[in-house]
Amino acid sequence: MISKSTIDQVFETSRVEEVIGDFVQLKKSGSSFKGLSPFSEERTPSFMVSPVKQIWKDFSTGKGGNAVAFLMEHEHFTYPEAIKYLAKKYNIEIEETEQSNEQKQQANERESLYLVSEFASTYFQRILHKTDKGKAIGLSYFKERGFTDETIKKFALGYSLDEWQAFTDEALKQAYKLEFLEKTGLTIVKGDKRFDRFKGRVMFPIQSMSGRVLGFGGRILTNDKKAAKYLNSPESDIYHKSKVLYGIYQAKQSIAKEDNCYLVEGYTDVIQFHQTGIHNVVSSSGTALTPDQIRLINRLTKNITVLFDGDAAGLRASLRGIDLILEQGMNVKICTFPEGEDPDSFSKQNTLQELNEYLKEHAQDFIQFKASVLYEESKNDPIKKADTIRDIVNSIAKIPDRIKKEIYIQECSRIMDISEQVLFTTLAQITNKDVQDTHKEQAQAQQAFEVIKHKQPEKKVDVQYLLERKIIEILLLYGNKTEEFEDLVLKENDKHELILEPVKHEAKVFEKIYLDLQDDEMQFGNEQFKNLYYTIINTLNQTPDFELKQFVNTVDQGVANEISSILMEDERYSLSDWHSKNIFPKEKDQTVSQLVSETILNLRCFLIDQKVKEFMQQTLANKSEVNRNILEEVKDYSSLKMLLSRKLNRVL
Structure with missing residues (x-):
């Protein structure tokens, strides 16, 4: 606890x-x-x-x-x-109690997978640093790669003993279930036999953005040609390789700060860059780049620089990844290293300043990169050159931003020595085809929707729900604020007509709302709002220095979610950036008393309407007897609503 x-x-x-x-x-x-x-x-x-x-x-x-x-x-x-x-x-000391074996068994399945993965990471690190075999084989390998003790610790690198079930036996001994060892892929089970998947490999934990261990990459250290050089954890409930980037946990803050992300291929590329001093770098872990991985980067920055080694054969295969980045509306540059070099080896041989200068000087725009890769194959062949240009225009077509499209078309025209008009015509043809395909898909979806559309009842606006929600919002934002209110006292004039006479007084917002609702005996129709209303009123009564942050932290998750929905509703409009359009909405806290009064008056008018409807239903249900009392009630309520509507500056 x-x-x-x-x-x-x-x-x-x-x-x-x-x-x-x-x-x-x-x-x-x-x-x-x-x-x-x-x-x-x-x-x-x-x-x-x-x-x-x-x-x-x-x-x-x-x-x-x-x-x-x-x-x-x-x-x-x-x-x-x-x-x-x-x-x-936030470096706050926290008391953690060791989980008993019984508690481990009671953990839910997903959490159990995390627990097993965390244990495995700790185990592999202990083997690397605390055992003779770990030091002699695993640690010496990392040292040969040039990794420092600090780097090895930072990336939680480890070693799995070259024994069939050393890890599995230790995990079972510590009361971790074989079921979860198998589901994470750490243990392979075949009949009665069980053995370690990563036997005899150095280990690279793959972490989520928050640092949780999701899976592992393991590199073999022998020359066994039958075994894969690198082996990854299989897919599981917590590890989906298409949605994970190696190094994202260590790189996230630097990516946001630098507003750029370097994308490399391997684990050691990431680690060596970090050790040299460039921290905004991640790896797709040897898999083809996916939209989910790009979106992960997109949360932190709009700019990606893809780093390729000097292997010319692999460059063409990587072009598809660039198109995927463009489709996500991101800015992409490409930097290649000299032939025979990769990010790992190049960063090892250069200082931080030299590496930064190289990346700055050699980072190319994607058009320049595509042109340089494809041009060599097509420079003496007009047909191939036409295909190359079409390939580049295809990439430009994937960019959502129209201004960027035009700039890239101009750049392509200059590099490939072809008129902009031809390129724009080609772009229009590609775009029109994409639009037609999209419209066709939408039409099919609409057709399927129309089949069930008529079955859906028309959704009506729940006025009472919205007004009750507004009352909760006012209480949360301004409940403790003292305001001057103008109350309307119902009086009869000399002509025996009902009039509303204004009377001004000061009061706390929550007291004003509470008394008004009590006077009219108004009840909340929404049960959640009703409970929240009384909770807020009681808290405001008992806590003179009421703080919204503290209050949100004391309620359960469901209520907190509802509170955030209520309080952040107005923020939705700031997404439209009205100020850039020279539209300056009036701040709500400048007219709190008016907001309170109008909300209560609106609720009163709504409840009056509901009451009149009830009377009408009673009259219709009993046509033989026209109840004069009911008609008098309807008349009085209608007169009251007329007065309230005048106060709200409405015409009835």
């Missing part, structure tokens, strides 16, 4: 914008920050973070909450794990 004082200290110290900033590139937007949703595929920001309210909201999925909620959603942490992660980030 983690003590309450520790949890309070974690909540008090942590900053939601700092925590989320480790995973998503955030840009200032008024008093808030915005970025691309980490929970959906999108190219325009719909993710908002409020430092003032210390909450976040993802408008594309509806998710929201505080820093802990983000970690639980994004990293699939349990609540205690999220607290421990934040404690580690």
